[in-house]
Amino acid sequence: MKTIQWLTLTFATTMAASGVAGALSPANAAAPPPAKNCPAFGWSEGLGQYLKPDAAFPTSDTKTIPTPDCNFHQWSWEAFVWATALVKDSGSGTNVPRFMTLATPAELLSNADDAGAPKLRPLTLAARAQVFHGAAGFTEGAGAIVQADGNMLVAQNGYPVYASVHMNQTYFNTARKNLIVTGGYQSQPASSSFAVGDAVFKATWLRLDPNQAPPAGAYTTQAQVPVLENKITPGQITIQPVAGKFVTVTVALIGLHVVGYTENHPEFLWGTFELKNNSPQTPDNTFEPSASRSDPKSYTLYKGRTPFSQVNIAAQPGASRPQLTLDPATQKLTPVTNVVLENKTGGENQPNGVGNIYAINAQAQGFLSNLKGPQSTFASYSLDGTVWMLPNSYNLNSNQTNAVGSVNLANATAETFVQQADNTPIKNVLNCFLCHNPTSYSFQTPPPAKLPNRLIALSHVLSIGSPYEVPNSISGKLLMRPDPFRK
Incomplete structure (x- = not known):
């Protein structure tokens, strides 16, 4: 068995004037101003180039040093449009988001090659086996039923939120050469790295009940999900x-993470998007887990008037409080997770940074909403923020404290339970680089054994099939119930 290891410019950025603490009110306050010339003139119209079937992944936004804060968030939207561009599936002839035609971790240990015409990968979620590569019954899917910290987000309908990972061809090729289970990681020099243009995407998926309407504006598709058991x-x-x-x-x-290696940024740029109305969103560094704070509105992942003291709480099987339980007959879990995005723009720390994100969101969403047909669906998604490091500064000691931009970035659907940054080396700094850094596989205590630091260790797909991979399950201590007949 595996073991757990470690839109508009009128959106408010202040508390709701209604007195309901912690909720954003689009009608009661103006957004902060963006930097001058942010977004760049004509930028949103240029997003159309990334919708082309043969479009190259964006990499040049960071070519000039110093790079303005605005450019990083513009890049996130370019990467999102590239990833969600509807391209023709060579198998069925239907149009599918480009990222769904890219390779998944399931193919890293096979002879698969995603070169050639775009082809839809069957979306098989949470197929990861409970045994290691080489053991009977080993399988690998596109993602897991738990988040990276090993906890499970349970949606309001009682199903887990699933994740999937998708890699472009060059990222896939490099990752396959550096897998831990094949010895590739251990045999590479510490300087082994990805290259400009490499990209990876992590999507989060809400399972719907039969005949349940999807959240407003959401892209939907069919997927295979596993039957769960206790x-x-x-x-x-x-x-x-x-x-x-x-x-x-x-x-x-x-939800969708967009992660790409652009010019001068070997640490990758990390941007994250969410469907509008996933949850309440509080202005950066203002969230308080208080019983007196709540939002009167219900969202996809939040029941209206739930106190903020009861949100973003992880449950475990067997725990006394809260206890996560599965009904095998219905496949539903309790308790559900009530979610709040604690930092609306990820703690953006650059001058005019918050205003830049609002302005870029508004223009990009406006561009997409004006398109005809299904592509306009993706106007329903918003950029939370983008995080990066100083140009060409990434080294074997880099971590979350070296972050720039949205330095407390989290996606409420993928990092639900790790949004607090009060006890970190730098207050209000907790971001993607906490886990995605050169020490990803070197901090463990046996088992498994520590591995050397590597620049390439920021990729977690390198751990597939190994003891370093987060298990596709959630466990807890079994509590013994009192025997009513025992005196």
């Missing part, structure tokens, strides 16, 4: 997939 071992209970048993369901895209 496995009890001495002193422990685990919620996990039943090996090889899947059902076909409708899922809605509710």
Whole structure:
């Protein structure tokens, strides 16, 4: 068994004037101003080039040093448009988002090659086995039923939120050469790295009940998801997939990370998007887990009037409070997770940074909403923020404290339970580089053994099939119930 390891410019950025603390009110306050010439004149119209079937992934936004803050957030939207551009699936002839034609981790240990005409990869979610590569029954899917910290986000309808990972060809090729289970990681020099143009995307998916309407504006598709079971071992209970048993369901895209190596930035730029109305969103560094604060409105992942003291709380099987339980018959879990995005723009720390994000969101959403047909669906998504490091500064000691831009960046659908940055080396600095850095595989205590620092270690797909991979399950200590007949 595996072991757990470590839009408009009128959107408010202040508390709601209605007195409901913590909620944003689009009608009651103006957005802060962006930097001069942000976005660049004609920038949003230029997004159309990334919709072309043969469009190159954007890399030149950071060519000039110093690069304005605005450019990084413009890049995130360019990467999002590139990833969600509807391209023709060579198999079915239907139009699908480009990122869904890219390779997934399931193919890294096979002879698969995604070169050639775009082809839809079947979306098989949370197929990751509970055994390591080489063992009988090993499988690998596109993602997991738990988040990177090992906790599970349970949607309001009782299903887990699933994740999937998608890599462009050059990223895929480099990752495959550096897999831990094949010895590639261990045999490479510490300076081994990705290259300009490499890109990876992580999507989050909301499973819908039969006949359930999707969230407003969401892109939906069909996916295979595993049947879940409770496995009890001495002193422990685990919620996990039943090996090889899947059902076909409708899922809605509710979040997307866009991650790419651009000029002068080997640490990659990390941007993240969410579907509008996923949850309440509080202005940067103002969230308080208070019983007296709530939002009167219900969202996709939040029930109206839930106190903020009861949001973003992880549950575990067997725990006394809160206890995560699975009903195998319905496949529903309790309790559900009420979610709040604690930092609306990820703690953006550059001059005019918050205003830049609002202005760029407004222009990009306006461009997409004016398109005809299904492509306009993606106007329903917003950029939370982008984080990066100083140009060409990435080294074997880099971590979250070296971040620039949205330095407390989190996606409420993918990093629900790790949004607080009060106890970190620098207050209000907790971002993607906490986990994606050269030490990703060198801080563990056996098992597994520590591996050397590598620049390329910022990629977590290198761990597939190994003890370094987050298990596709969630476990807790089994509590013994009192025996009513025992005196």
